[in-house]
Amino acid sequence: MENLAHTCVGYVLARTGLGRWTPLGTAALVVGANLPDIDVLYTAFGDHAVYLEHHRGISHAVVGLAGLSVLQVGVLRPFQRRVARNGSAGTISFFRLMILSLIGVSSHFLLYFTNSYGIRPFLPFDDRWIYGDCVFIVDPWIWLILGGPCIWFAVRRRWLTALYIAVALTATALIFMFRDGALPLTAKAVWVTGLAAIVWVRLGYRERWTPNIATGALITLSAYWAGLAVLHEIAVRRVETRAEVRALSEPIRRMGVLPTPVDPFCWVVIVETDRLTLTGEIKLYETPEQTTPFLSRPRHMEREEVKTALATPQGQTLLRFARFLVADPPEETEAFPWCYATFDLDRRAYAGLALSPCRQYRCADQAHRRRRVLPSLG
Structure with a gap:
């Protein structure tokens, strides 16, 4: 999730009364809710292989959760008495500060667990990814549920009011212009009613x-997540009944039904076998006659040049990171090298994150529009 959502969660948690439990309690919750993103400090200075290896790594694992909480307490603890002398509420307590730090950092962990980006909670002992696949990584509905209470709580801070108005206007534009207005009218009505x-x-x-209000906002957020989980399960069952999936001649290696931005009733579908990948969308408000056929594309994993590239250290890093992987061959008339695309970061049914041996890569297939470059792969 983006840091606006993490900050809102930490602040709403503080306003339930937890922030007054001990001096600097609010800081422990808000900073802790964002602290695991400290991984940008050690992923920003390496190449893309380093980025993929460590992004959402140990700082987003259980071990990192505990370590970051201790680190935060170590930084905040010396300032508790000074803040208390200035009239801050709560009892000065190492134990309480540690509990609040754990809650704040855990909220970050929880938000990433709900989306399709995934986390590796058992690092460094096990590098398996776990995906919630229910919440899109940037969700305006979370801004609505938690952002409104945040602005009420900050009633005396005009700059926060101005910030929320800017965010609300931006999110409203996204809601109404999303896919040329394809979002159901009911969803738009709920959004406008919420703002009102x-x-x-x-x-x-x-x-x-x-x-x-803070407690109610957190309960509403939990109910929203539960609703998304139900919609996700309905979408999964619909995918399993699709003719394209039933007609596959080889076993399914993995399948993902991933959330899309803004529209909780539209889900991206990725079905992978050894030789091909099916991609498409499921819209729960469409009838079977209105559905769009899934696209099928070969993965090319059996090609020798692909095996050679993926056997390199950089290729192994990509394999550990990628959830769904295809190899994209260059056109016969072009001198571009092979491109390796993974679908797990991009919600469009036909696009993905691509990594190639060159520094500047333009693929003739315009379906692949957004790409990262891994200079040394291959």
Whole structure:
């Protein structure tokens, strides 16, 4: 998830009353909710192989969760007494500060568990990825559920009000322009109603409402996630009944039904066998007659040049990172090298993250529009 969502979660947790449990309690929750993204410090200075190897790595594992919590307490603890002398509420306590740090860091862990980006919770002992596949990595509905309460809580901070208005306008534009207005009218109505409710409550907000509103927002978020889990299960069952899937002549190696931005009723489908990958979309509000056929493309994993490239250290890094992988051959008339595309970061049914031996790579297949480059692969 992006850091706006993490920050909102940490701040709403603090306003349930946890932030007053000990001095710097709010800081422990808000900073802790973002702290695992410290991995950008050691992934930003290497090549793309280093980035893939360590991105969402140990800082997003259980071991990292504990270590980052201890690190945060070590930084905040010396300032607790100074803050308490300035009138901060709560009892000065190492134990309470540690609990709040664990809660904040764990919230980051939980948000990544819900989406299709995935986490490796058992590093360094086991590098398996686990995917929730329910929540898109940037979800405006989370901004609506948690952002509104955040702006109520910050009623005296005008700059936060201005920031939320900017975010709300941007998200509203995304909602109404998404796929040329293809989002169902019901979803648009819910969005507008939610914004109107935020404005209405903001005008008459009372400070004594804060703990109940914060708790209600977290309950609403949990209910939203539960609803997405139900929709995901319905989408999975529909995929399993599709004629293209039933007609496959070889066993399915793995299948993913991934969320799309904005629309909780539309899911990207990726079905992988040894030789080919099916990609497409499932829209739960469409009838069988309205569905678009899945696209089929060969994976080319059996080609010798592909095996050679993937046997390199950089290729092995890609294999550990990629959830769904295809090799994309160059056109016969072009001098471009092979391209390796993984579908797990891009929600479009036909696009993906691509890695190639060259520094500047343009693929003739315009379906592959967004690409990262791994200079030394191959």
